[in-house]
Amino acid sequence: MSHVADFLTPSDLQRIGNLQVFARQVVEGFCSGLHRSPHKGFSVEFKQHRPYVPGDEIRHIDWRVFGRSDRYYIREYEEETNLRATLILDRSGSMGYGANTSKFEYATKLAACLSYLMLQQADSVGMVTFDTEIRRYIPPRSRVSHLKVLVDELENGKTGGETELGNVFHDLVPKLHRRGLLVILSDCFGDVATFLKAMAHFRHAHHEILVFQIWDRDELDFPFKGWTQFECLERAGIKHMLDPVLLRQAYLENLEKFRDELTRGCRRHKIDLVPFCTDQPYAEALAAYLSRRLALK
Amino acid sequence: MTFLNIALLGGVLALAIPIIIHLFHKSRFKIVVWGAMHLLEAVIRQNQRRIQMEQWILLAIRCAIPLLLALLMARPLWKGAAKLLGDTKTSTIILLDNSYSMEVARAGTSNWSLARDEAVRIVSELKQGSEVAVGLMGEGGAGLLDTPTYDTGRVLKALQKAEASSGAANVPASLDFAANTFDQMHESVRQLIVLTDFQRVSFSAQEDSLLSQMIARLKKSAAPPSVTLFDIGPEVRENVAVESLDFSRLMVGVGQKVQIRANLRNFGDQRWPDLRVNFRVDGKDKGAAQIKLGPREKGQVLFTHVFDTAGSHVVEVSADADPLKADNTFLASMQVRDRVPVLLVDGEPNKEPLKSETAFAEIALQPFAAGRVELADLINPRVVAPEALNQQMLAESAVVILANVRKLNDNQLRFVEEFVRNGGGLLIFPGAKIDTSWYQSALHRDGKGLLPLAYAQLAGDAKPGATPASVVSQRFENPALELFNDPRNGSMADAAVRLWFKTKDAPAGSGEPSVVLARLDSGDPLFAEKKFGEGRVIACSTALDADWSNLPMRPFYLPLLQRLTVYLASTIYPPRNLDSGKPIAAFLPAADVDKKATLTTPGGDAIELKIVRKGSLGVAEFTRTQRPGLYTLTPPGGSPIHYVVNANRRESDTSKLTDQEITDLAKSHGVLLVRSSAEYKEHEQKRRFGTELWKPLLWALLIFFIAEMVLEQLFAGVRRKPTSLQPQMAR
Missing domain, CATH: 3.40.50.880 (Class I glutamine amidotransferase (GATase) domain)
Structure with a gap:
């Protein structure tokens, strides 16, 4: 059984904890269009029955079930919030890049951080992991204990396979039958147009979207020197031998173009595109982003 | 093309070093397992050809650098046409300006000694077996030796003994001598070197057309010589000359008063407030006067004398002036008659x-x-x-x-x-x-x-x-x-x-x-x-x-x-007042034929001259009159006859052509001009051994170094600002 402390250091938790108050405001702010009065609409929703155990309050026993089955069952209710957040975590091969901390590790920490933060606020948090297809879907729950489920999934996650953001996201739309907040943690590599189409699909389903784009510094600066063989993380057998110094300029231009297209597309769809680099402390980077959101609010 | 350090030419093999480094680096490549391949592949696809070209260019430059360095150290010589003519035996004529303006002394030396030393150096550095002739420009191009010779030692000895003449430099006549002498010479590679002070009077406009004709003649010859003008020494303008003596009588008789007017001229810019002018007759002081001469002024001094005896007398007027002595004194031989x-x-x-x-x-x-x-x-x-x-x-x-x-x-x-x-x-x-x-x-x-x-x-x-x-x-x-x-x-x-x-x-x-x-x-x-x-x-x-x-x-x-x-x-024949280089002759009675007359030169040497028959008379002759001064001929049993040789006053104006004029002169005649021994040596070195190419090679090396650095930076692209990670906010 994994524990959240495996992902988040005490100082990270402290830092996120400090952010709790304004983070909640921010999160609430995001979802302000979802419910007209988030606090008034607070209610309970039947979730499941479970056997009575000593210590449970007598008033929670479902007497109708007792009448039919002659057994004590406790009627469990799920608290309904105004926020249903789904963390969509890319575990494709390209996310495995990184010397000390891979992009995937970084993304998992961010995901853990967000999960903790939102569950602390009693919001529902769900998670989807994918590479070429959806690998796991954990529906949003608001219980604190749900964090363990999420953390377990984060810990067990491994990278591999190609990125197919467009198709995966299109497949995901029907599963997310209730509108909510989608937080995509990915490097967004692949065809920008397909990605943006998928984003448009999400937006059409009235989802709010946050894209946390994860970069490694090498991908941003391309600092390699000397003859280098580049081997593809996603497709085995793809190799390129070259002198990177001669390509650096062109690579950086191409990178700029890619990021421009992505940024413009996200702006068009009113999506926050938040780049993170694995050499930044994730807690600080997250805090900085949230602070900025707060300032804009 | 030859190399002075041929062994170092082996260094060209160093051009393999960049290739080896290139291959070594390529074989010792790093492996990067890369995620953002979609970004990289597009770049590779679009730039593959360009990158290959750039790599070839860089490799070529990197190979050229050790190649150039090796060539540089091997000291290549470009010989061109000189390769054929280079270090071979030559027929060389040196025209040595020994006019008396070359004797202008300065800083313990004179242009004459510089020119002579230069001639000695040129002759001694000639390829063994070369043929040499030396013409003396102050004597109208008369040869230092009678004929061209292969014995350079003999020429060197003659040069050591040579003295500046008192004549004026006759450039066309000297070139004529050169052209005639080349006809007697045998080597096919020929050079003519003119060592002169470029005195303005010797290179005047009138002389220039003659000069053109003579140089054209030289160039049209079967084996045209390379002509080098060697500018010896700077201009020294200070000079005062006694230009001439005028006599009040056409003929002077015993007891007759004769007035002698000395004409002096200051060619320089120095002021002479009290120039002393001495008057001597037959070597005895007969008077002196002082004259004031401003810059570039002329002046006259008048002396009076009565001759007591008939016969040959010598009148001398001298100015106690500048170091160019040859024209400070003017001598006149006078025949005083009693009837x-x-x-x-x-x-x-x-x-x-x-x-x-x-x-x-x-x-x-x-x-x-x-x-x-x-x-x-x-x-x-x-x-x-x-x-x-x-x-x-x-x-x-x-x-x-x-x-x-x-x-x-x-x-x-x-x-x-x-x-x-x-x-x-x-x-x-x-x-x-x-x-x-x-x-x-x-x-x-x-x-x-x-x-x-x-x-x-x-x-x-x-x-x-x-x-x-x-x-x-x-x-x-x-x-x-x-x-x-x-x-x-x-x-x-x-x-x-x-x-x-x-x-x-x-x-x-x-x-x-x-x-x-x-x-x-x-x-x-x-x-x-x-x-x-x-x-x-x-x-x-x-x-x-x-x-x-x-x-x-x-x-x-x-x-x-x-x-x-x-x-x-009044016509005295043979003449007794002579220009430098003109022969002394005396007509003597036929009875003196085969006897000997004694000639005393200005240096005090007594030379015996044989009297030969010419028609009904006996004749004594002496030709080596380059040195100005008094020559006294004493016939057997007769009274001495005085002959005087005066330095040619044309040379007194020591002003020189300007540097630009000299350059233009050389250019217009298509000949080489050198101004120093070092410059001559450099040209001679080029002529004989070719041009050293280390300078252009060094420049090329530097250019390649810089090009390598610049191109590497250029191909790698300019430094960019760190990539910004600003989030794109939806609101």
């Missing part, structure tokens, strides 16, 4: 007083004796009949006057011609008795004979009352008549010539031209002069006596005859 023997050949003798043809002339020539005055007459006339004229009489006379002589026999004519040709003077007056056809055919000979005027027919009218011709007033240029330019000495214009001979012109181009000295108002010449051999002939168109004119009655008759006679007698 001038004049032979009057009377064609119409008459024993009655003043009736003979020469009666008036005889009186005019020795007025003191005629007037029974106790004064010495300089001129000593002797009257003879035409038939008596013989060679002996001529030999004893300085001037012969033919007065109304009908004709001479052939022998007499031959003797007279020889007399004039050897420097004698002849004065011819016609008269009623002359045989005009003989005068025309034998004496005039269409301008080739003695007579300057071809007597044709008589003009004028002897009858009383007829209008006579008079002498046209004019400025007389001839020294014999210039006395009458001053009216105080009498005017020839009041003469009345009743009869005279008209003359006809001589055919063009025949013999020495005649010069008309004075004319009658009828337009006919009165006096005309012509040079014949070394002597002079003056002819008059009217008679010597009073039959045809009133000349003997006029006051100017006496000075006129005296001046004409002295003028004709």
Whole structure:
């Protein structure tokens, strides 16, 4: 059984904890269009029955079930919030890049951080992991204990396979039958147009979207020197031998173009595109982003 | 192309180093397992060809760097055409400017010693077996040795002994010498080196056209030489020269006062407030004067002297001035006479007083004796009949006057011609008795004979009352008549010539031209002069006596005859005042043939000269008169004869062509100009061994180094700002 402390250091938790108050405001702010009065609409929703155990309050026993089955069952209710957040975590091969901390590790920490933060606020948090297809879907729950489920999934996650953001996201739309907040943690590599189409699909389903784009510094600066063989993380057998110094300029231009297209597309769809680099402390980077959101609010 | 350090050429193998490094690096590649392959692949696809090209360029530059370095260290020589002609035997002529302007001293040396040292160095560095000739420009290109030689040691010895002459540099003549000498030389590779101070007077505009002709001639020769002008030394302008001496008398007699005017000129910018000028006669101080000479000024100093004895004397005027000594002193050799023997050949003798043809002339020539005055007459006339004229009489006379002589026999004519040709003077007056056809055919000979005027027919009218011709007033240029330019000495214009001979012109181009000295108002010449051999002939168109004119009655008759006679007698032959390099000669009695005369040179050396026969006379000759000063010839048993050699005053103006003018001169004639020994050596090095290419190679190496660095940066792209990670906010 994994524990959240495996992902988040005490100082990270402290830092996120400090952010709790304004983070909640921010999160609430995001979802302000979802419910007209988030606090008034607070209610309970039947979730499941479970056997009575000593210590449970007598008033929670479902007497109708007792009448039919002659057994004590406790009627469990799920608290309904105004926020249903789904963390969509890319575990494709390209996310495995990184010397000390891979992009995937970084993304998992961010995901853990967000999960903790939102569950602390009693919001529902769900998670989807994918590479070429959806690998796991954990529906949003608001219980604190749900964090363990999420953390377990984060810990067990491994990278591999190609990125197919467009198709995966299109497949995901029907599963997310209730509108909510989608937080995509990915490097967004692949065809920008397909990605943006998928984003448009999400937006059409009235989802709010946050894209946390994860970069490694090498991908941003391309600092390699000397003859280098580049081997593809996603497709085995793809190799390129070259002198990177001669390509650096062109690579950086191409990178700029890619990021421009992505940024413009996200702006068009009113999506926050938040780049993170694995050499930044994730807690600080997250805090900085949230602070900025707060300032804009 | 050759290499001075051929062993280091092996370094070109170092061009393999970049290739090896390239291959080594390629084999020692890093592996990066890369995520953002979609970004990289697009770039590789689009830039593959460009990158390959850039890699090839960089590799080529990197290979070129060690290649250039190896070439640089191997010191390549580009020989071009010189490869064929380079270090081979040559026929070399050095024209050495030894004119006396080269002797200008400065800082313990002189241009002459610099030029000589340079010539010595050039000769000693010639390829063994080369042929050499040295021409001395101050002596009109005379060879230092008689013929070109392969014995460079002999040339070096001669050069060490060579001295600057006192002559002026004669550039065209020197180039002529070079062209002629090249014809006698044998090697096909030829060079002409002119070592000169580029004195302005030697390279004037007039000289330039001659120079062009001579250089064109050299270039057209079968084996044209390379011509190098070597500029020796800077300009030293300070120079004061005694330019000339003028004498108040054409001929100086014993006891006669003579005024000597020395003309001085300051060629420099220095001021001479009290320049001392010394006057010496026969080596003894006879006076001194001080003169003030400003920058570029001329001045004159006057000295007076009376000679006590007849014979050869030397007058010397010297200025105590600048270090260019050769022109500070001017010497003049003077023949002081106690009498001038004049032979009057009377064609119409008459024993009655003043009736003979020469009666008036005889009186005019020795007025003191005629007037029974106790004064010495300089001129000593002797009257003879035409038939008596013989060679002996001529030999004893300085001037012969033919007065109304009908004709001479052939022998007499031959003797007279020889007399004039050897420097004698002849004065011819016609008269009623002359045989005009003989005068025309034998004496005039269409301008080739003695007579300057071809007597044709008589003009004028002897009858009383007829209008006579008079002498046209004019400025007389001839020294014999210039006395009458001053009216105080009498005017020839009041003469009345009743009869005279008209003359006809001589055919063009025949013999020495005649010069008309004075004319009658009828337009006919009165006096005309012509040079014949070394002597002079003056002819008059009217008679010597009073039959045809009133000349003997006029006051100017006496000075006129005296001046004409002295003028004709003043020719000293052989000449005793010589330019540097001109030969000394003395005519001596035939009895002295095969005996020896002694010549004392300015350096004090006594040289014995053998007297050789020449016609009816003995002749002693000496040719090596480059050194200015006094040469004294003592014939056997005779009085010493003084010869003086003066430095050519043309060289006194030591101003030099400007650097630009010298450059233009060399350029216009298409010849090489060098200004220093180092520069000459560099050119010679190039000519013989080719051009060292290390400089351009070094530049190329630097350019390749820089290009490698720049291109690497350029291909790698400019430094970019760190990628910004600003989030894109939806709101």
